[in-house]
Amino acid sequence: MSEAIVADDHDGAATAPGQNDAAAAVAAASGPLGVGRSLPFLLALGFAGVSVAVVAHVTEAPRSYAATSTSAAIVDLAAGLGLIVAGAAYGLARQRGSVGLLSAMIGVAWLSVDWIGWDDGPAIARSVAMIVAPFLLPLVVHLSVAFPTGRVSGRLARSLVAVAYGATASVSLAWALLRDPFFDRNCWSNCTVNSFLVRAEPDAVRSLTVLWLYFSLATGVVVATTCVERLSRASHAARRILTPVVGPAALVAATQALYAALLVADPAENPDRGVFTAAFFARAAALVALAAGITWAVRSAERTRRSVARLADELGAAPPPGSLRAALARSLGDDRLDVAYWLSGPRAYVDASGQQVALSPGPTQAVTPIERNGQPVAVVIHDRSLEARHDLEREIGAASRLAVDNERLRAQGLAQLSDLRASRVRVVETADDTRRQLERNLHDGAQQRLLALSYELQLAEADARAAGDTRLAGVLTEACERAGTALVELRDLAHGIFPAILTEAGLGPALATFVDMAPLRVELVDLPDERLPHHAETAVYLAVTAAVEHAARRSASRVVAAFKPADSELAVELVDDGTGDSPDDLIHIRDRVGALGGRLDVDGSRVQVVIPCG
């Protein structure tokens, strides 16, 4: 059980599970606050130790159920000791809140009954035990609503707990002051001592006892019902955590109610009678189950811590992105759990793959931030019920510091990569747009002006000829021809910068024109008719033309470009019959294709291009 308590590992390494004794457990918990925190548990453990001796001390007539038989003694001690030890483990295993303490105190209250029946024990001890024993009921009430957070939330729950404590304290106090066991007709465990007696009021005590029994009965029923209702309303992840403790708590409440009902029916309690013995075993068994449930909760929290810590160890094996999320979700039993990493650069949360995410926890979810040196590192979005039972921030922050950092760094890398990718796409798109614009400017500007100039030269030439100035006419004819040559060259230049037909008519007509002018025979196979996104068309066009020029440099006479359109991409395979060597001079095209998320591979006489078109 003390395995659950692991020393705080500051270097993030998993802790060796060697510290299995209680001393180590206590030592581990004794930080600056440790002594104060462990003191009540040490006292409870001491009390439990003495209780064993008390039970073992056999008297002539049985004064407690534990004294009736060995099996009763075993069950009795198992319940009490179990609750105290489980409570100590829970309380010291870095679990916040009052659950551990409540468990230990239930154990103490349960064992107090044995002290009451300690025939030749100190009167004061027996009297104190009589005050303590009734508190079993309010403690169970408290635990059943406080688990797992340790806090009591909700007005109804708070008033239930307050009423239970208040009523028990009043009854207990009244008994202490007014009850003289000697006058108690039904007394059996202690018929002699009450150190606190002020004035014997047998009638009042009798009425009070009946009232108390009805109160116990009602409270037991209410608590059992509340527990069952709480379980049925809980989410899957929450139920996994609640059931081991809240379930037994319901049983404890129910058996307490049953016990009260028995006493209402027959105030003369007699441990020799089967019905009372059976009720005792039922009550004890319910408490053993509660102890087991609390132990399970400790173990399960520890398992989580370990599996997260193990993940940190396994990082050498480079788990795929999202492993931390998957490991946490698995360990915590919360399928909807999510981890988001904070990037201080873009000031945004990203998931493990580097995609930006908005933090939007559902109504039953909570967000636990993980901080390092006061700086946010990550957040875990998880089921609310996990919030208390697991000290998530510390567990993840300490045990898997490396895992968080690793995933975060990777997420950061991926986010930067995705930024870089977007920026490459923008660079290519900007370049395309610039070329397109340049072509348009040439067409609408320089080419038009040159056309006009050539027209004016022709007019001038005609005039010169009409005026009989043949020398000038000759000069102008020559100028006309030069203007014509300039026009042709300008047109070729503009087409080379960007073929307007690619934008206007698409890949087919543009490549057909390219093939018209190509220095070698190019065959286009299965060229798709439909239009693709602009930048994909441009990339395919430039890749094909560059690959054909590459083939020409390898002295090829023929290239076959086979197009293989798929759903979201276009693949082109170009095979040439060249034999010459050519350096891989397609690097700028590969960059461009890569920027769009495609690829270009050159393998001898084969060039393969894949361009995403989605």
Add this chain to the structure above:
Amino acid sequence: MRVVVADDAMLTREGIVHVLDEAGVDVVAQAADADGLLREVTRWTPDVAVVDIKMPPTHTDEGLVAAQRIRDERPDVAVLVLSQYLEPSYAMRLLDRHPEKVGYLLKERVFAAAVLVDALRRVCDGETVVDPTIVSRLFRRRRDDDPLATLSHREHEVLGLVAEGLSNRAIADRLHVAGRTVEAHVTQIFLKLGVDTSPDSHRRVLAVLSFLRR
């Protein structure tokens, strides 16, 4: 011959109008965009419309679209498309639906009055006009076992003129040979190349262009 001229570039448009005026051609209207062109064509029913391929609003192929629309709706109006693009695809697209009474000419040619007026007359007469630069580029295209190599020099010449859209009679005039000789050449060429169309139809220009691009 009555002509409507459509070009969004004023300089070019006025240049064309001037050339046509000088040549005695009657320019009945001018337009700066496709809508204006269609309006003027409806209003004047000219013999031929001279259309710039690039016009507002998108400056892509409005002229081509308008040309096809005119040919669709007004079979009596011929269309001559002017372009600065040496793009056989545009020419073939123009010829695809109505191979007769259409022409595709590079813009720089139109200031040579003789070329422009000749092209206008040819489209008016129901012929097809394909710019010779386009045809010569297609002839230079690289081919496997070039079938054009099986043609004689004269057949080569005739094929070029067929691709430019000339009728047999016009080819005969151009080459100073008899009409029957041209007919025989054309039949022979189509046989050699395996071009699958009647040697006399309007569609033969498109068939030859497609063959050259195959």
